Amino acid sequence: MNGRILIVDDEKDMLILLDRIISEDTHYETVTESNPEKAFEIFKNEAFDLVMTDLKMPGMSGIALMEKIRGVRPEVSVIILTAYATIETAVEATKKGANDYLTKPFRRERLLVTLDKAMKWQKVIRENKRLRLALEKENDLSIIGSTAAMENVFDRIRQAAPTNGTILITGPTGTGKELVARAVHRNSNRRSKKLVTINCTAILENMIESELFGHVKGAFTGAATDKKGLVEEADGGTLFLDEIGDLKPGLQTSILRLLQEGEYRPVGSVITKKADLRFIAATNKNLEQAIAENTFREDLFYRLNVIRLEIPPLKDRAEDIPILCYHFLHKYSVLNKKKIKGISPSAIQALAARKFPGNVRELENIIERGIIFCNGDTLTLSDLGLGPGESAVPGFVPGLNRENSRINFKDAKEESISFFHEHYIRTLLKESRGNISKAAQIAGIQRQYLHRLMKESHIQADEFRGDKHTP
Ligand SMILES: Nc1ncnc2c1ncn2[C@@H]1O[C@H](COP(=O)(O)OP(=O)(O)OP(=O)(O)O)[C@@H](O)[C@H]1O
Ligand SMILES: [Mg+2]
Secondary structure: OOOEEEEEOOOHHHHHHHHHHHHHHOOOEEEEEOOHHHHHHHHHHOOOOEEEEEOOOOOOOHHHHHHHHHHHOOOOEEEEEEOOOOHHHHHHHHHOOOOEEEEOOOOHHHHHHHHHHHHHHHHHHHHHHHHHHHHHHHHHHOOOOOOHHHHHHHHHHHHHOOOOOOEEEEOOOOOOHHHHHHHHHHOOOOOOOOEEEEEOOOOOOOOHHHHHHOEOOOOOOOOOOOEOOHHHHOOOOEEEEEOHHHOOHHHHHHHHHHHHHOEEOOEOOOOOEEOOOEEEEEEOOOHHHHHHOOOOOHHHHHHHOOEEEEOOOHHHHHHHHHHHHHHHHHHHHHHOOOOOOEEOHHHHHHHHOOOOOOHHHHHHHHHHHHHHHOOOOEEOHHHHOOOOOOOOOOOOOOOOOOHHHOOOHHHHHHHHHHHHHHHHHHHHHHHOOOOHHHHHHHHOOOHHHHHHHHHHOOOOHHHHOOOOOOO
């Protein structure tokens, strides 16, 4: 079923006629109702794409019904049926928001064309709504991803952000842990205060106390004045302990105390200070294993591991690769002031089949480099500069190279064939500089057949004419 239509008319014969035409000539599902009040009840409880309603009905007019419908779900299309084909009623109906009107008696074709137009409009509206929602999502978290695994991460971020709970973000390098920490802070009640990051790898052991908690004048040689520490700077906001797995054992104790007491003492001071902090920690290390190896304090781990956000590696969500490609394509086209509007299917396919040990960061770097070297208006496989064996052809067997999504023989074969078609045709057209007859001749196939294959692979000969850059 491609859509549902609610038909309302007090004349039962009319309902039967409309229902028959629509079921015979379209795939739409219909629901008919002769009483407009009842029709509105049905509308409220079920999903519809379109309502067709008679204009003059006892109890409630078609316009009144339309207004009630608009009040509930304004995006649903409405077509008004009228036997009183005066310009005024038609104008009134469209002015009040009807998508279209149909005069009775009508011709079958006219009905079908009107329906088709209204349904297409519905599709546009729905697609717009979907894109707007996708964009809103991107705006609220600024993290790209459309797989169930990432949706789950997004939901957890939205749930956890407004609380004060300590969050531990884990996942391999380059998966976006810092991005997640920032999204949590931005979506918390502390957003107007600072997010202060402490990189636990970079900080020197003998300096940490003063870096974190500050010091008073004369606390040690070189301490010429009082100095605020990072903890004080983060007061009221969020303290992000990045790479917590690299924290030296001695420092683990200081951090534990801060987490437990919310208190700290600047170096050289006798006064204890209090800080109102929300803690977020991140690491690509396996902390459970570090505890077993006695390199990470178990009590600190339990203090941190209140809300766990585990970010999956990119290879486990390969379906996110295309959307990430487009995101970075846009980002680096703007940054490099280039007008690159797309990415070739073979480039996307090669990337989607790749493993990415460096995860999203590695993909981002590849796209950035590609944009720098791209001379055309489309990012192509050759711009990406992937290593030998990574160019997807030869040796690339779609469906088999993707570890996490093995597919059955038939699907793998079909995927391979369409991949072969695309690549073969592109190479061919490149050689013939977009001359289809010549390309067909080289391949030893009919021109029409080549045309069909090109259409199936969405390839246009124009791309290969002139000096445009293609893989
Ligand atoms: N889902 C995503 N959407 C958009 N950009 C992303 C996403 N994930 C990662 N990135 C980008 O990839 C890069 C690496 O992300 P980030 O620094 O957050 O990773 P990380 O998990 O903290 O890595 P590491 O463990 O190495 O510190 C950043 O430029 C970030 O913007
Ligand atoms: Mg990081």
